[in-house]
Amino acid sequence: MASAPAPHRRDRAVRAAVSQSLLSPDRPVAALLDTEGVRASAAALRAAFAAVTDAPVLHAFAVKASPLVPVLRLLYEEGLGAEVASPGELALASAAGVPPHLTVLDSPAKTAAELREALALGIAVNADNPQELARLDALVPAAAAPPPLGLRVNAQVGGGSIDAMSTATDTSKFGVGLRDPGARAWIVRAFLDRPWLTRLHTHSGSQGVPLARMAAGVRAVYELAEEINAAAGRRQVDTVDIGGGLPVNFASDEETPTYEAYARLLAAEVPGLFDGRYGLVTEFGRSLLARHGTVLARVEYTKTTGARPIAVTHAGVQVAARTVYAPGSWPLRIAVYDAEGRPKGGPAVDQDVAGPACFAGDLLAAARPLPLLEPGDVVAALDTGAYYFAHHYAYNSLVRPGVYGWTTRPDGSVRFATVRPPQSVAEIVAEAGGDLRDALVRE
Numbered sequence: 001m002a003s004a005p006a007p008h009r010r011d012r013a014v015r016a017a018v019s020q021s022l023l024s025p026d027r028p029v030a031a032l033l034d035t036e037g038v039r040a041s042a043a044a045l046r047a048a049f050a051a052v053t054d055a056p057v058l059h060a061f062a063v064k065a066s067p068l069v070p071v072l073r074l075l076y077e078e079g080l081g082a083e084v085a086s087p088g089e090l091a092l093a094s095a096a097g098v099p100p101h102l103t104v105l106d107s108p109a110k111t112a113a114e115l116r117e118a119l120a121l122g123i124a125v126n127a128d129n130p131q132e133l134a135r136l137d138a139l140v141p142a143a144a145a146p147p148p149l150g151l152r153v154n155a156q157v158g159g160g161s162i163d164a165m166s167t168a169t170d171t172s173k174f175g176v177g178l179r180d181p182g183a184r185a186w187i188v189r190a191f192l193d194r195p196w197l198t199r200l201h202t203h204s205g206s207q208g209v210p211l212a213r214m215a216a217g218v219r220a221v222y223e224l225a226e227e228i229n230a231a232a233g234r235r236q237v238d239t240v241d242i243g244g245g246l247p248v249n250f251a252s253d254e255e256t257p258t259y260e261a262y263a264r265l266l267a268a269e270v271p272g273l274f275d276g277r278y279g280l281v282t283e284f285g286r287s288l289l290a291r292h293g294t295v296l297a298r299v300e301y302t303k304t305t306g307a308r309p310i311a312v313t314h315a316g317v318q319v320a321a322r323t324v325y326a327p328g329s330w331p332l333r334i335a336v337y338d339a340e341g342r343p344k345g346g347p348a349v350d351q352d353v354a355g356p357a358c359f360a361g362d363l364l365a366a367a368r369p370l371p372l373l374e375p376g377d378v379v380a381a382l383d384t385g386a387y388y389f390a391h392h393y394a395y396n397s398l399v400r401p402g403v404y405g406w407t408t409r410p411d412g413s414v415r416f417a418t419v420r421p422p423q424s425v426a427e428i429v430a431e432a433g434g435d436l437r438d439a440l441v442r443e
Contacts, residue, residue, distance in 0.1 A: 007253070009034075009408060010034075010294060010335075010380075010382075011337075011342075011343055012408070012412070012414055013032055013034070013294070013406045013408075013414050014032075014294070014296060014337055014341045014378065014380060015337075015340070015341035015342060016341075016406070016413070016414035016416070017030055017032060017296060017341065017404070017406075017414075017416070018337075018339075018340060018341030018378065019340075019341065020416065022402065022404055022416060023296050023297075023298060023341075023378065024298075025298065027401075027402065027422055028297060028298040028300065028313075028314035029295065029296065029297050029298075029314045029315050029319065029401040030295075030296045030401055030402050030403075030404065030422075031293065031294070031295050031296070031319070031384070031388075031389035031401050031402065031403045031404070032293065032294045032295075032296065032403075032404055032405075032406055033071070033289075033292055033293050033385055033403060033404070033405045033406065033419060034292040034293075034294075034385075034405075034406060035074060035292075035405040035406065035407050035417075036407055036408065037291065037292035038071075038074060038075070038078075038288065038289060038292050038385075039074070039078055041287070041288045041289070041291075041292070042059075042075055042078035042079065042080055042288060043078065044258070044259050044260070045059055045080075045259045045282070045284060045288065046059060046079055047259075047260075048258070048259035048260040048262070048263040048264075049259075049263050049280065049282070051260070051263065051264075052263045052264065052266070052267040052274050053267070053273075053274040053275075053276065053280065054276050055274070055276045055277070055278060055279050055280060056279045056280070057279070057280045057281070057282065058081050058102060058104075058279075058280070058281045058282070059079070059080045059081065059281075059282045059284065060080065060081040060082055060083040060102070060103070060104045060281055060282065060283050061075045061080045061081065061082055061083065061283075061284065061285060061288060062083045062244055062283050062284065062285030062286075063082050063083060063084050063085070063089040063092060063093055063285075064085060064089065064285060064387075065285030065286050065288070065289055065386040065387055065390075066285070066289050066385070066386055066387075066390045067088070067089060067092050067390055067391075068092075068390050068403065068419055068420055069092055069095050069096045070096075070405065070417075070419045070420075071289070071390075071419065072092060072093055072095075072096035072098060073096040073097060074405075075288070076096055076097060076098050076102075080102075081098055081102030081103055081104070082096075082098045082102065082103050082104070083103075083104045083106060083244075083283040083285075084103060084104070084105055084106070085105070085106050085107040086107060087114060087117075090103070090105065090117075090118075090123070100121045100122040100123045100147070101122060101124075101147075103121075103123045103124065104123070104124045104125075104126065104241065104281060104283070105118045105123050105124065105125045105126070106126050106128075106152065106201070106283070107128070108128045108129070108173055108174055109128075110125075110128070110132060112135055112139075115132075115135055115136065115139055116139060118147070119139055119140070119142075119143045119146060119147065120143075121147075122147045123147055124147050124148040124149070124150070124199070124281075125147065125148075125149050125150070126149075126150045126151065126152045126199065126201040126241060127149065127150065127151050127152065128152050128174065128175060128176075129175070129176060130176070130186075130190070133151065133190060133194070133197075136149060137194070140194075140196055146196050148198055148199055148239060149196055149197055149198065149199065150197065150198065150199025150200055150201045150239070150241060151175075151176065151187065151190065151191075151197060151199070151200060151201065152174060152175035152176065152201040152202065152203075153175050153176050153178050153187065153200055153201065153202050153220075153221055153224065154167070154172050154174055154175035154176060154177045154178060154202070155178050155202050155204050155216070155217035155218075155220040155221055156169070156172075156177055156178055156179045156180075157204055157213055157216045157217045157220065159209070167203050167204065167205075167206060167245075174203065175201070175202070178220060178221075178224065184224070184227075187224065187228075188224075188227060188228050188231050191228045191231075191232065191236060191237065192228075192231060192232055192236075195236065197236070198236060198237060198238050198239065199237065199238070199239045199240070199241060199281075200221050200224060200225050200228075200237055200239075200240050200241070201221075201240075201241035201243070201281075202217050202218065202220070202221040202240075202241070202242065202243055203217075203242075203243025203244065203245060203283065204216070204217025204218070204243065204245070205217070205243065205244065205245025205246060205247070206245040206247070207245075207247050207248065207286065207329075207330075208247065208329070209245060209247065211246075211247075211257055211261070211262055211265055212265075214245060214246075214262070215265050215266055215269040215270065216269075218240075218242045218266055218269075218270055218273065219269055219270045221240060221242075222240060222270050222272060222273045222278075225237040225240055225278070226272065235277065237278075238278065238279060239278060239279035239280065239281060240273060240278050240279075240280060240281070241280075241281035241282075241283065242266075242280060242281070242282055242283075243282070243283045244282055244283040244284035244285055244286075244287070245284075245286075246259065246262055246284055246286075246287040247287070248286055248287055248290045248291065248383065248386075250290075250330075250331060250332065250333065250383050251331075251333070252333075255291070259284075259287070285386060286386040286387060288386070289385035289386040290383050290384070290385050290386040290387075291383055291385065292385040293383070293384040293385025293386065293388060293389065294380050294381065294382055294384060294385075295315050295319050295320070295380070295381040295384045295388060295389055295401070296315075296378055296379070296380050297313040297314045297315030297378070297379050297381070298313065298314060298376065298377070298378060298379075299311045299312070299313050299373050299374065299375055299376060299377040299378070299379060300312050300313065300314060300356075300375060301375055302373055302374055302375060308350070308351065308352060308367070309349060309350075309351035309352070309372065309373070310351065310352045310354055311351060311352070311353050311354065311373035311377070311379065312354045312355075312356070313353060313354065313355060313356070313364070313379050314355070314356050315355055315356075315364060315379065315381060315401075316354065316355010316356055316357050316362040316363070316364060317355055317357045317359075317362050317393055317395050318355070318356075318357065318392055318393050318394065318395055318396075318398040318400075319381075319384070319388055319389050319392065319393075319401065320332065320355075320364060320381060320384070320388055321391070321393040322387065322388075323364060323381075324355065324361060324362055324363065324364070325361070327363070327366070331365075332364060332365065332381045332382065332383065332384065333381075333382040333383060334353055334364065334365050334368055334370060334379060334380065334381060334382070335379075335380040335382060336370050336371055336373060336377060336378070336379055336380070337377065337378040337379075337380065338376075338377055338378070339376035339377060339378070341378060344371045344377060345371055346371035346372060347371070347372070348369035348370060348371065349369065349370065349371070349372045350367045350368065350369050351367070351368060351369075351370060351372065351373065352365065352366050352367065352368070353365040353368060353370075353373075353379055356396070356398060357395045357396050357398070358396055364379070364381055389401060389403055390403070392423075394428075397428050397432070399422060399423040399424070399425065399427075399428060400420070400422065400423035401422060401423075402418065402420060402421055402422035403418075403419040403420040404416040404417065404418055404419060405417045405419050
């Protein structure tokens with residue numbers, strides 16, 4: 001994984017965003033994405049797994065981490081496919097030009113129509129449960145040559161420090177629980193009864209899950225693949241989808257853990273999976289993008305209440321819902337700049353960085369030691385390239401910020417490309433049924 005933007009590069013991008021009026025009194029929030037950093041992370045991911053296996057590896061980016069078409073296109077150009085979990089995500093991947101054979105459909109609630117579409121397009125599908133397998137039983141005969149089909153297994157190796165992100169607990173809603181009574185025998189039988197079932201899928205990692213536990217989940221599913229193939233007397237399971245979930249260090253610029261460290265750990269813990277007999281699929285998302293995103297917000301007002309300085313900004317729950325509602329699990333680093341976009345110095349003062357939404361908990365940071373903020377200053381929420389500005393929360397009908405990819409030219413200047421334009425108030429009205437205002441009062 002590539003390192004986060006060096007502070008001087010990020011500082012240059014912030015200064016340029018202010019000077020080029022991407023952030024201004026009329027547009028007080030903007031999101032920046034370091035495209036050079038994204039490319040480097042994609043390259044690091046490919047290299048890490050190429051170093052431990054000669055077998056084919058599809059790195060399918062988890063679209064949920066950043067459902068923005070230009071981002072998906074950038075990653076496709078860097079050799080990645082797409083992991084989708086809804087018709088909307090599939091449509092976004094298709095719009096980005098990701099071909100069906102590089103697309104994987106995962107979801108615990110696929111409709112029959114979604115399954116039919118995936119089979120018709122040639123998209124790989126991981127079934128979540130026995131009832132979904134029964135649906136595929138009825139659909140597969142109609143497919144002349146079905147795409148790769150697999151079954152998601154919950155290795156039940158335990159959770160991490162964030163309960164909501166833990167997908168391998170005993171009661172996780174995802175997949176078939178491998179350690180449940182009778183489940184292992186049922187899974188083996190399900191494969192033997194379905195020659196077209198050729199993949200196993202698991203996802204035991206996410207933010208807060210240690211690498212050793214992630215590796216244990218992969219090892220459990222590899223051992224299951226070996227058991228199925230032995231029972232079948234052939235290599236029926238030819239591909240293992242190990243999911244994603246590499247944690248991100250949100251505490252500093254230090255890049256840890258890395259894709260290289262994870263790939264080496266897997267190769268050491270599950271050597272049989274990397275000896276060339278099995279194809280691999282990965283589904284990383286957050287770890288590819290998080291470090292390369294920055295949300296900028298102007299400080300509108302400052303005040304002191306109960307002896308606590310408070311800076312009221314235009315970035316809060318609408319761009320950082322996880323941080324606002326669960327700050328202990330999703331803390332964000334904050335950098336501050338003056339009105340010209342230059343790094344701001346001065347003595348650190350404990351202060352709140354508040355958002356614009358109308359509830360008391362709308363805070364990006366509480367009692368955070370920072371140079372004392374003033375109206376017109378710029379607050380930067382770091383490490384927000386995944387699951388932040390791409391997932392707008394429409395509290396108070398706040399507009400979605402513009403998203404801009406940035407690169408550095410050879411002369412050191414910064415070039416921006418619009419990824420998503422700022423939302424207008426007129427668009428908010430249209431989405432809220434503005435042309436249907438009399439719908440409830442007509443007889």
